[in-house]
Amino acid sequence: MDTRSRLGVCTLFCLLPALPLAARLAWLQVVLHDQLDRKAHGETLGRDLVVVPRGSILDREGRALAQSVPVTSSYLDFTNVPEPRSAVRRACRILAADPAPLLARLKPGRRFLWLKRKMAPDETDRLRYEVQRDSLAYIGFVSDERRTYPNGDLLKPVLGGVNTDEKGLSGVELAFDRELSGRSYHVRVVKDRMGRAIVQEAPPEQEPPPALRLTIDRTAQHYAETELKAAVTARKAKRGFVVIQDPRSGDILALAVYPPDPLKNPAVQDVYEPGSTFKLVAAAAALEKGLDPQDKVDCENGRWAITPDVTIKDHEPEGLLDLQQILERSSNIGTAKVTLKVGAAAFHKTCRLFGFGYRTGLPLPGESPGLLPGLKELTPVRLANAGFGQGVAVTPIQLAAAFSAIANGGLLLEPRIVRAVGEREAPGPVRVRQVVSAETVASLKAYLEGVVLRGTGAAAKVPGFRVAGKTGTAQKIDPATGRYSPSDYVSSFVGYVPADEPRLTIAVVVDSPRVGYYGSEVACPVFARLARMMLARLGVPPREPLPAHRLATGKGAKA
């Protein structure tokens, strides 16, 4: 073997060990390239969650009723943690929280546990500090949001609520969940070994969720809730409702329920028998039918056996009354006889025209259409009873809308609770239909004013203003006997003010009062106080001079 060959063999022996290395290199660089590239990126590339908060809910003047604030949630990651239980205890000690609930959820093999959702800012700072100081790698943080209601329980049944994941559960939060929900997203981030971001992907172009502006006036709502709470408490009642509506636009200015329940809105979802407030419909039907309102009706001295088994009673014995007096004195017998004269078909049609038996179209979950018997079900007894509001059931919203129609010259408007979604304004007043003629409206307005001036609604008077409305004292069905209870009532008053140029329709309903029960004594004073406060708020001047009223007309004027 010559020298050249020997050198070749030596070189081959020297290079031979490098062959497996070259093969390995080719394997890693060529065959496993993509896989290893992904792995390397996985260690430097992260995904950060960017939370887009849920849209706010505002009142008609743009004041916050519900808003979301960004917060932080913390979690425990037990990957590479040999003693998860002691890690839980340590984390809970920092938050001064009881570890028992977390330990109960800690099952073998479980890698993830929420430590605390939606932490307060100071709590977050404290936890972050401890995590950094002691390098507690098993505690992680994630952006989150918390729904807040700065006015406490104000308007709670209307606003509703959200769950832990900020999804609407009830009320406006549920009805407008799609519009209000923020679409949170992830952005890719290149991080260094300390977890600090070096390069972050540009966030996608998207608009934040719009704010929802309601027709509710926060101050009016406060008035309504305060007065309602006082009335329900003082009368030891089961519950109560107040609706304040602007009859010119259909805007709901306040919708109060006491006691409040964030998961249910009985002012919209529950029905009650309206009692004498429904006599408005019977009177409207009579006038539309062309009956002479001057005709006297014998009110039978307070007791009238419509059949041998069914007797209708009045709260006061009455003799011969015309239609106006029937309304002013709230005679059940007079109304029953008038309704029978009107007939089932005409009465039923008028009820329908006023919107009873239909949903009003309020965009709130679970609105009830009320209970209106079918035309065929209106036997003489049921027809007579329906005339004074027994055997029919309505929502407070429906009744307020019906009185607003009278205040509005007979034009029924759709009640409105949402004014705008973001920049998109809701359409103006939505006309449903002309319910009754102008002549009928003029007569009804006079009757309703008479109720307050001379009749059962005297306690609803507002000094300086003309008031129109109707009282209601409806017996409730006793579930035990299935008959009307002699001791359980729904007291109500629905009216509008000023009667000559209506600005407000107010419905007050107090369910099962134990101290007094007539609508005139329970609901009328609430109406009067609310009307007084609301007129002052709206800057509506008195139409009539007050005896004790003082006027200043300029410099030096004496009060």
Next chain:
Amino acid sequence: MSKQTMAGFAALALLTFLFLWEQVQATQLGYEVGKAQKTLRSQTQTNAHLRFELARLNAPERLAKEAEERLQMAPPDPERQIFLGKALSAEGGRLDGLSFLFRQ
């Protein structure tokens, strides 16, 4: 070594330096952007909390309570309200330019 080779090495060294300088700058700016974004998130969070606090402090129930308990205020009786305006005729005419005053 020829002058051409030396110039080539120098150019290569310069390019390498520029490349490394650009990488360092990009990383530094990345850190600054990350820091600024963190500050933005923190400030946005603080802003939202302050807005909530403002709304809470302006809640009508709280204001009414404060007015009654701390300032001994009460809603005025209608009889104690004075309406300012051009005229209110004896027949009950309407007021223009209404405002309210409460008698003390």
